[in-house]
Amino acid sequence: MENLVQEAIQNVNMQAIMPSLVLCVFGMVLLMVSVFSKRGNTTHVAWLSIAALVITGFVTLSGWNNPQGGFADSVLFDNFATFFSMICIIAAGLTILMSDDYLKREGSPVGEYYPLILFTTAGAMWMASGTDLMTIFLGLEVLSISLYVLAGFFRDQTRSNEAGLKYFFLGAFSTGFLLYGVALLYGVTGTTKIQGIAAYVQANPDSAMNTMFIAGGLLLLVGFLFKIAAAPFHMWTPDVYQGAPTPITAFMSAGPKAAAFAALMRVTIVGLDGLQSELTSLFWVLAVLTMTVGNFIALSQKDLKRMLAYSSISHAGYAMVGLVAWNAVGLSAILFYMLVYTFMNMGAFAVLVLIGKKGEDNLTLDGVAGLGYKKPILGIALTIFLFSLMGLPPTAGFTAKFYIFAGAIKAGYIWLAVLGVLNSAVSLYYYLRIMVQMYFKDPEEDFAWVKINVPTAISIAISVVGVLYLGIVPGAVMNLAKLAGF
Amino acid sequence: MTADSSLQFPLLSLLLWLPILGALLCLLWYKAPAASRWIALGTSTAVFVLSLVAGLYSTGSAGWFLYEDASWIEHFGIRYTLGMDGISLLLIILTAFLQLVAVVISWDQDKFSALFFALILVLGTGIMGVFLALDLILFYLFWELMLIPMFFLIGVWGYKRKVYAAVKFFLFTLAGSLCLLLAVISLHLLHGEQTGVYTFALEALQQTRLSFSQEMLFYLCFMAAFAVKVPIFPFHSWLPDAHTEAPVAASVDLAGLLLKTGVYGMIRFAFPLFPHAAEKSLPVLAVLALIGLFYAAWIAYLQTDIKRIVAYSSISHLGFVLLGLAAWNQTAWEGSLLLMINHGVTTGALFIAIALIHKRTGTREIAKLGGIWKSQPNLAAFFLLFSLASLGLPGLANFSGEILILIGTFSSNAVWAIFAVGGVLFSAAYILRMVQGTIWGPCCEPFDKQDLGGREWLVLIPLAVLVVILGCYPQPLLDSLREPVSFMLRQGGQP
Numbered sequence: 001m002e003n004l005v006q007e008a009i010q011n012v013n014m015q016a017i018m019p020s021l022v023l024c025v026f027g028m029v030l031l032m033v034s035v036f037s038k039r040g041n042t043t044h045v046a047w048l049s050i051a052a053l054v055i056t057g058f059v060t061l062s063g064w065n066n067p068q069g070g071f072a073d074s075v076l077f078d079n080f081a082t083f084f085s086m087i088c089i090i091a092a093g094l095t096i097l098m099s100d101d102y103l104k105r106e107g108s109p110v111g112e113y114y115p116l117i118l119f120t121t122a123g124a125m126w127m128a129s130g131t132d133l134m135t136i137f138l139g140l141e142v143l144s145i146s147l148y149v150l151a152g153f154f155r156d157q158t159r160s161n162e163a164g165l166k167y168f169f170l171g172a173f174s175t176g177f178l179l180y181g182v183a184l185l186y187g188v189t190g191t192t193k194i195q196g197i198a199a200y201v202q203a204n205p206d207s208a209m210n211t212m213f214i215a216g217g218l219l220l221l222v223g224f225l226f227k228i229a230a231a232p233f234h235m236w237t238p239d240v241y242q243g244a245p246t247p248i249t250a251f252m253s254a255g256p257k258a259a260a261f262a263a264l265m266r267v268t269i270v271g272l273d274g275l276q277s278e279l280t281s282l283f284w285v286l287a288v289l290t291m292t293v294g295n296f297i298a299l300s301q302k303d304l305k306r307m308l309a310y311s312s313i314s315h316a317g318y319a320m321v322g323l324v325a326w327n328a329v330g331l332s333a334i335l336f337y338m339l340v341y342t343f344m345n346m347g348a349f350a351v352l353v354l355i356g357k358k359g360e361d362n363l364t365l366d367g368v369a370g371l372g373y374k375k376p377i378l379g380i381a382l383t384i385f386l387f388s389l390m391g392l393p394p395t396a397g398f399t400a401k402f403y404i405f406a407g408a409i410k411a412g413y414i415w416l417a418v419l420g421v422l423n424s425a426v427s428l429y430y431y432l433r434i435m436v437q438m439y440f441k442d443p444e445e446d447f448a449w450v451k452i453n454v455p456t457a458i459s460i461a462i463s464v465v466g467v468l469y470l471g472i473v474p475g476a477v478m479n480l481a482k483l484a485g486f
Numbered sequence: 487m488t489a490d491s492s493l494q495f496p497l498l499s500l501l502l503w504l505p506i507l508g509a510l511l512c513l514l515w516y517k518a519p520a521a522s523r524w525i526a527l528g529t530s531t532a533v534f535v536l537s538l539v540a541g542l543y544s545t546g547s548a549g550w551f552l553y554e555d556a557s558w559i560e561h562f563g564i565r566y567t568l569g570m571d572g573i574s575l576l577l578i579i580l581t582a583f584l585q586l587v588a589v590v591i592s593w594d595q596d597k598f599s600a601l602f603f604a605l606i607l608v609l610g611t612g613i614m615g616v617f618l619a620l621d622l623i624l625f626y627l628f629w630e631l632m633l634i635p636m637f638f639l640i641g642v643w644g645y646k647r648k649v650y651a652a653v654k655f656f657l658f659t660l661a662g663s664l665c666l667l668l669a670v671i672s673l674h675l676l677h678g679e680q681t682g683v684y685t686f687a688l689e690a691l692q693q694t695r696l697s698f699s700q701e702m703l704f705y706l707c708f709m710a711a712f713a714v715k716v717p718i719f720p721f722h723s724w725l726p727d728a729h730t731e732a733p734v735a736a737s738v739d740l741a742g743l744l745l746k747t748g749v750y751g752m753i754r755f756a757f758p759l760f761p762h763a764a765e766k767s768l769p770v771l772a773v774l775a776l777i778g779l780f781y782a783a784w785i786a787y788l789q790t791d792i793k794r795i796v797a798y799s800s801i802s803h804l805g806f807v808l809l810g811l812a813a814w815n816q817t818a819w820e821g822s823l824l825l826m827i828n829h830g831v832t833t834g835a836l837f838i839a840i841a842l843i844h845k846r847t848g849t850r851e852i853a854k855l856g857g858i859w860k861s862q863p864n865l866a867a868f869f870l871l872f873s874l875a876s877l878g879l880p881g882l883a884n885f886s887g888e889i890l891i892l893i894g895t896f897s898s899n900a901v902w903a904i905f906a907v908g909g910v911l912f913s914a915a916y917i918l919r920m921v922q923g924t925i926w927g928p929c930c931e932p933f934d935k936q937d938l939g940g941r942e943w944l945v946l947i948p949l950a951v952l953v954v955i956l957g958c959y960p961q962p963l964l965d966s967l968r969e970p971v972s973f974m975l976r977q978g979g980q981p
Contacts, residue, residue: 373598376516387634392660393627399559402623406562406671414672421664428660432653440641440649478561 013070016077016129019060019085020122026052027118034111042109046100046455049114053093053121060085060125065483073193074132081129083335083484084262088124091255091342092117097459098350099247101451105358106245108154117251120146124259131270133182133192133220136263140178140227143256144171151244151252157359163243170236171226178223184216194271201274208275217272221282224267227260228316230286231293238297241309246356246363249305250349253312254342261319261338265331268323269486276326283324284416291317291423298430304352304363307430308345311389314427315341318401321408321420330407332481333400339477340400340470344388347463351382354460355450362445365433370443375450379438381460386431388467391424396470403478497543498554498568498618501536501578505529505585505611509604516600523593526603530586533610537582541575546965548572548973550620558624563674563684567620572966573753573823574617577746580830581617584742585610588735590945591838595643595733602643602735605635609739616747622670622686625755626663629711632744633659639736640728651724651731658724662714669707673759676700692758692977705763708756715748718771718808719778722801729797734841737793741800741837742830749807749826753819758977765814772812776905779805783912787919791850792843795920796836799876802913803829803884809906810891818894819971820964825887827963828956832875832883835949839869842942843924846934852920857929862937866925868946875953877917878910882957 014021030052034045060082067078095117103109119142126139148171152164186192188210189200200207207213226233241249268279294314301307319341322334355371355378356363372379388397401424405417470477508529515521543551550569558566570578588606595602612635615628633656641652670686677694678684685691696704714721725745729737757764779802786798803825810822842865843858844850859866875882880889888910896903938946956963 392634393630398630402562402667402671405668406675409668409672410675417668417671421668425657425661425664428657429653432656436641436649436653439638440652473559475559475561478559482561 011070011072013068013075015063016068016070016075017126019056019063019077020125020129022056022059023052023118023122023125026055027115027122030115030118031112034115037111040109042103042111042113043100045111045114046096049096049118050093052118053089053096056121057086057089060089069131071135072132073195074135075126075129076131077129079484080262080266080335080486081125083481084128084258084338085125087258087339087342088121088128088255090339091251091258091346092121094342094346094350094459094462095247095251095255097455097462098250098346098353099245100455101453102245102247102353102456105356106154107358110153113150113153116146116150119143120150120251121255124255127259128262128266130263131194131266133185133194133267136267137175137179137182139259140175140223140263143259144175144227147171147248147252147256150248151240153245153248157243159243160245161243163240166236167240167244174223174226174233177219177226181216181219181221181223184212184219188213188216194267197271198273201272205274208278217275220267221264224260224264225286228257228264228320229290229313230316230320231290231313234290234293234313237313238306238309241312242303242306246305246349246353246360249309250346250353253308253345253349254338257312257316258338258342261334265323265334266486269326269331280324280326283320284413287317287320287324287416288419289317290314290320291420293317295423295426295430298427301430302365304365304368304434305360307434308348308352311427311430312345314423315345315389317423318404318420321413321416322404324413324416325407325411327407327411328482328485329403329410331485332478333403333407335481335484336403336470336474336478337400339481340388340396340467343463343466343470344385344395344397347460347467348382348385348389350456350460350463351378351385354378354452354456355447357449365437366444368434369437369441370445371447372438374443374445374447378450378452378460381464382438383435384464384467386434388471390428390431394468394471396467396474399471399474399478496554497536497540498552498570501533501540502568502611502614502618504533504536505607505614509607509611512600512604512607519596519599522600522603523589526589526607527586529607530582530589530610534579534582534586537575537579540570541579543570544572544575544966546572546969548969558621562623562686563678564623564686565621566624567687568618568624569620570618572968572970573750576823576827576963576966577617577750578614580746580827581610581613581743584738584830584834587834587838587945587949588738590941591738591841592733592735593941595735597643602639605639606735606739609635609639613739613743613747617750620688622674622688622691622755624686625751626667626670629663629666629747629751630660632747633663636728636736636740636744639739640732643733643736644731645733646731647727648731651727655724655728658714658721659711662711662721665707666711669704673704688755688759696760698762701760701763702766705756705760705767708760709752709767712748712751712756715751716745716804716808717748717801719774719781719801719805722778722782725801726794726797729800729837730791730794734837737837737841738834741797742834745800745804746826746830749804749811749822752811753823753974758974761977768812768814772809772899772902775805775808775812776902776909777805778802779809779906779909780912783909783916787912787916789916790852792852792855792920792924793837793840793850795916796833796840796876799913799916800829800833802909803833803876806888806891806906806909809895809902813891813895813898813902814975815894815898816968816972816975818891818898819975820967821887821890821892821894823967823971824890824956824960824963825884828875828883828887828960831949831952831956832872835872835946835953836869836876838945838949839865839872842938843869846936852923855924856927857925859925860929861935864938865942868938868950870921870925871950871953873917873921875957877914880957881954883953885957886960 123143298310
């Protein structure tokens, strides 16, 4: 152990953790700022957090094409990590933009909210850049603990409490599984480094028959699959997504999910490359199961947040198709998909944030009847996001799905692509239901309570631009995604 | 095959994107309904003029006389490639014309009129894009783009069962197009593996070496998309609902244009890409065409709503078009394409006449209608003219196409032709029943005794003139079709 510490100290490379370091420092400073601020006034904290994210974004981007490793090979901030970190930063930024007025409306403007989002983002970055299972675990814990608090942030609301508690208990179990998996793998291979595990698998081709190794690997996967809400580990999603504050729901569905995908990809594709055939068949089943479960249950949902929760499960399934493909196209496709999903899903949630009344009991299918006429601009924005979630051109949802399925077909998984496309066809129905309510039903309410505030409007505008830009001229970002693969 | 595209004025792009520009302007002035009307009228007039200008470049030979090509998404080899030959020229002119008609006929649309006209214009871009695109992904993009405005046009401005009709239309057509997308991606990758060039260009993909079973599979996927749109017999059930519930402008676009995109997709993409599979499928297509022809005619005869009768008559006529394609010879193909144009004009005109009757009587039920000839003789005369054209009366529009199809089919398979002649008889039955119940008979009391107004004359006269011209002198159209059709038939190989 002492040797490990020594080695780590010798390998200090602050460059490799600079982005997350900046975020953490900002987070701590902002915690103090909010302590000394007047209660109920959090707007300046929100804007400072945005500034922190912008600075972090620049620091992160400056590392593009300049991979930095360090701390005894436990961190590697390469293009892959940069890309995923940027997704998390964008997700966090959009979340904060839509949060301020939301918190005031719901009556809980507490300053800790924003630093917690920054800590979550820092955790996500460690997950994306970790090359040692312990680093990834550390990131996962920082991310999860902040999220538990955020999910249960409205402590006087039953549903929010339920969300926080449920997420905490199930999340704690899943982290337990993950840690147990790490321990077993360490027992077999004698290392927690992903490269070390890869070397072990290379040297022992029969490791697929080693019960302890398999058990460890599977437990590890359970931890990640829980976080990306893949079936059959998705049960927490609907309740938590429905009960959590809406901006946090949006954030959970984009940032942390992307980070979990990043860690999953690095662990499986770098560390367990030797077990490709076993893992791809596992992911094949999981991908189909996840998208089918998500889509079919979403069909019968009436609550919009719950519907989008199931939709987000199904989108995790689509993204996993890229993992099954296990080739360069598939990997870049996941990167691209997570970015696109961030824009389209967070945009949709931002619209929901605006049209909810206090307590958000009106966020149901019937509650949006005639929205398209009373609030035409919000209606058009939500329509664009829904078309993108469906995967129709010329939105980004189309290019992203195209990328994913092209990767699968290229790797020879025609049936998987067929099932994915069939699933998209099923998903049309519930997205259409929202649009039918918005445009084909006569308005029952006047939506007079909808006050469009500037920050939320900015987050919606950014999402619309993102969805259309990545849908019409995706070339530049696709190239970045290609460069960000391993 | 490709014309020199350098330093050419981008006429096709202008044609394509002008309506989108108009749509954006409409939305900008959404607070002033009158402005959006005039913008829509101005845009569609300009597009119509441009489409005629494009006709001036026509050379009469096969190949693209207008061609544009630019790089778009290099990552996948997706290009922005547009091309116009004699076939697409005619369909583009038809589109531009019907779009103009649709705008004028919806002039007093006062429910969210800015959105309405914007959607009509976007629909125009989608349809023209389908007729011009030569890159399969670009084609798919426009193919889906047609869907969205139509969904809203039916759902927002439709009649009683609009939600049901709109959702059904959307789900049917999208399910078909997803099959198309899968096949396109697979074909692209297969071609890339063989040649190392990853492209979606139609001409390049035609060179892909495919085993027969692969070809058949891809062909079926393509046809799934096109068959729903045409619609070919078992996939037709969305059409009567969509047509009946749609507002008049959308009905005109649906029957006049959207159905044609399916047939166009077959002759431009499905047949040339997969000639062997196409060849094997011809008898099946012919049988489905004949079933559609008779079945739809029979159902049309049993309908009580005159708009539904015309909707079913569309399925029946498209069965005729399909039969001509299945006959696979020059005469039949020219007839099919001509009938597409004719059907676009006559059915569009019929839908307009029905809408005018509906506006005056408040009903479309045969049982409640009657005696229009007495109360509104001018309107009744137009309705009669269009009905007779739809029935296939010699000298009027549909006849010229149908006779060519029959002649062509006779030379390749006499049995099919004999059956098809029976179909003409069937269509006479339901059309005459409709005319009889509407124009003659006991007079129903229209609450609006007004005969045609100025704007209505303005729409109906050009349509009537076209119906007569297309029936008596279709030669210029046939001239434009001849070389491209014979080129396509050679390309597909003679079965």
